Amino acid sequence: MTGTEMAARPIEPERDAGAGGADEAELNATFGIFCQENLVKVRRFLLSYCRASDLVDDAVQEAFLAARGRWAEIRNYDKPVAWVFKAAIIKERKLRERRNHRESIGLDDVPPERLAAPADGHEARLVLQQLLRRLPRQLAAITQLDVDGWKAEEIAGILGLTVNTVRTYKRRAHQQLRQLVETADSPARREGGPDGS
Template sequence: MNAPEPDLGFAEFFRGCLPVVTKTLTALSDDNRVVDDIAQDALLIARHRWSDIHAYDKPQAWVLKVAIRLLRRWQQRDRETLLAEVPEGVQPAVEVEALHAALRELSPRHREAVALHHLLGYSVGEIAAVLVIGESTVRTHLTRGRAELRRILGGSDE
């Protein structure tokens, strides 16, 4: 019988990574009921692949990328379910804080870039690693996302 494989530091990684993933997902979603589940699902996936990802330069960025993809999938399914349940001609009323409402109006990439940078303090390079896009693309998303937020919130373009 083979001895169980050591966790190679996964337990410690989990304790440090879970709050970061949860905070990130909370900034990207207005639905806190799924944030914890998605964060734990992403870390469960990481646990299954830990023998590979523990050697990555930024394993936390890998987990964030997985968590964001899981969140996107959930949001798409939830949006489709909500629209299917709303009677024809009736618009669902959503009462939320103005900034979160405005963030939700942004495209997914603009919303992710703005939330990661301005709400969570990620650098352009860190956002590029998490979203698996180039730094110049991150800067473009930030510029366009901020401009769109100003328009939505009624601010000036300066």
């Protein structure tokens, strides 16, 4: 063999007979940890994006299955969960298109006093989820990611938007959320007046 033929030939690492099984075991272990740490985050994010919880559960499950299939690659990303967010959005969109119907859960089922001051963190998250369902999907998704601590640049990358668009949508979402809370907390609404009938 000439020197150029040697250079063009891929170098194959030497492996012992049990190395393939050990690699797979490590992938399974690291993916299991990744799932435990991120399953709730991805579900919560997608709930803010999609109103139908049955679609969310299916989309999240499919996104994590896709992530497992590519785990050897995506586990080396800075934020592999961002890849799962994108995959979940795509899976949800495909499921929704197939079903071609969205559920809408009203905020009217929540008493106004609970909207103003939730008793604990879990209740606050539930109230936030109900409020986010009243926003347009894009604003809800951006707000949920913002609440979860993602930077505008990261949100832009996940949703395929510009950073300025994300910042504008965040301001718009905050304004609309404030209006929803003020409307729900107004005395006329609580008494069943013109705004609350």
